[in-house]
Amino acid sequence: MSEHKSDISGWLVRRATWHLWVVLGAVLAAPVVRTARVTSDGGMDNAIVVRAARVWLAGGSPYDDSHFLYLPSAVLAAAPQALVPRGVLDVLVPVAVTGCLVGGWVCALRLHGVPLRSRFAALGLIGLAVGFAPFAHLVLLGNWTATAVLALPLGLLLAGRGRWVAAGAVIGAALALKPLLAPVGLLFVFARRWRGLAVLVGVPVVASASAALLLPDPVGFFTRTLPFLVRGGDGFVRMYEASPVAVLPRVGVPEVAAAGVALVAAGVGVGCAYRRWRGGGAGAGRPAETAAMLMLSAFLVSRPSYDHYLLVVVPVLVAGVPGEGAAVARGAWFWLAMVPQVPGVSWPYLEAVQRRAFLDAVTLCALAATVAVRCVRFGGVFSPPPPLPVPSSRGAAPSTPSGAPPLNPAGGSAPCPPASPTRHPTRSAKGLDSGASGTGGVGE
Known part of the structure; x- marks a missing residue:
């Protein structure tokens, strides 16, 4: 990205002044202080995990609490919190959650090649903290979704550099804490990075x-938690779920029909993600959009599915706005989907917090549709055909129109490297494989 451009993208990637960093610090500190003042154990959701750890340390089963929806490894991860004084924990948890959100934003910027000291780096994070309600909700709840917000862009950054095994380790570690990023395993399948996939599965x-x-109770997750999730949780959980499976029955749609609609939508989303990956393309758009489509497809059908889950995909898409390849976040439909998440707006008949799920469902479905259309268009369904070759006046080989790249004998219009009798073909460098040739990548 060049800061010498005269348009808005050039202005955004120029170095930010200290004023912006002061504003960013204040914006990030405000929800941390508020959470420390009004919550205990670092927030309502974090308190569930801490209580489970305390029960385990006392000799009981953490799965006695039906709202503890984590894998057994999360119990051990939460055990240190059970030993920390409550007053200290009330401050440490919101700081840690905010740190994960900032770290995820930094990794997303690195993924798209945006300078970390740029105006966009500061303004983008300010916009997420001030203008995107799930950001403050996640800090207030202390939910462990924050680990996924950090792990996804970090994993994509490592994958983009050809380090798929390390990417699998990062995603796998996040799964061990909270099994939210499981759909990203399909990205490894699309790329045929089997070693990375084995690490991703093996770690959790x-x-x-x-x-x-x-x-x-070693099998409590399977005998208690999974049946609880299959039944759709309880009345308290259903009030805050944003997936069509939970929202449509609240407006009179039969549960079977709602589940069918959600399953079809999720299946179509996975197909769109595969098409986006097969479509190739340079830069970070390919892995970011594929992973975002996979996660959104899962959110459409998963139980539970909350508003702060959107933070897993939104920063990865927004961070690429200064780049020319960020077609999703530069489109009007993306920002229209974000409108229900603007804090402070009182929507008629949806003022009660128990009805906020309807707003979250609108954002989830609209964002999934927006990313799906992008994936399909990039995959070639709506893409314009390549320009036809123009015959040469001398009867020689066809030439391409002015300004078009030379034709590649292997097909398409990609530039063809000059032939050299003294050089032999070499294997490609490590990185994202094309996904269209049907062969696996080189490096792990």
């Missing part, structure tokens, strides 16, 4: 199996 399996041996 080994961690959870080892932790389960220390619990009085």
Whole structure:
């Protein structure tokens, strides 16, 4: 990205002044202080995990609490919090959650090649903290979704550099804490990075199996938590779920029909993600949009599915706005989908917090549709055909129109490297494989 451009993108990537950093610090500190003042154990959702750890340390089963929806490895991860004084925990947890959100934004910027000291780096994070309600909600709740917000862009950044095994380790570690990024495993399948996929699966399996041996109820996750999720949770959980499976029955749609609609939408989303990956393309748009489509497809059908889950995909898409390849976040429909998440707007008949799920469902469905259209268009369904070759006046080989790249004998209009009798073909460098040739990548 060049800061010498005369348009808005050039202005955004220029170095930010200290005033912006002061504003950013104040904006990030405000929800941390508020959370420390009005909550206990770092927030309502974090308190559930801490209570489970305290029960385990006392000799009980953490799965006695039906709202504890985590793998056994999360119990051990939360155990240190159970030993920390409550007053200290009230401050440490919102600071840690905010740190994960900032870290995820930094990794997303690095993924798209945006300078970390740029105006956009500061303004983008200010916009997320001030103008995107799930940001403050996540800090207030202390939910462990924050680990996924950090892990997804970090994993994509590593994958973009050809380090798929390291990417699998990062995603796998996040799964061990909260199994939210499981759909990203399909990205490894699309790219045929089997070693990375094995690490992604192996890390949470080994961690959870080892932790389960220390619990009085080793199979409690399968005998209690999974049935609870299959039944759709309880009345308290359903009031805040944003997936069509939970929202449509609240407006009179039969549960079977709602589940069918959600399953079809999720299946179409996975197909769109595969088409986006097969479509190739340079830059970070390919992995970012593919991963975002996979996650949104899962959110359409998963139980539970909350508003702060959107923070997993939105920063990854927004961080690429200064780049020319960020077609999703530069489109009007993306920002229209964000309108229900603007804080402070009182929507008629939706003022009650229990009805906020309808607003979240609108954003989720609109964002999924926006990303899906982008994936399909990039995959070639609506893409314009390449220009036809123009015959040369001398009867020689066809030439391309002025300004078009030379034709590649292998097909398409990609530039063809000059032939050299003294050089032999070399294997490509490590990185994202094309996904269209049907062969696996080189490096892990």
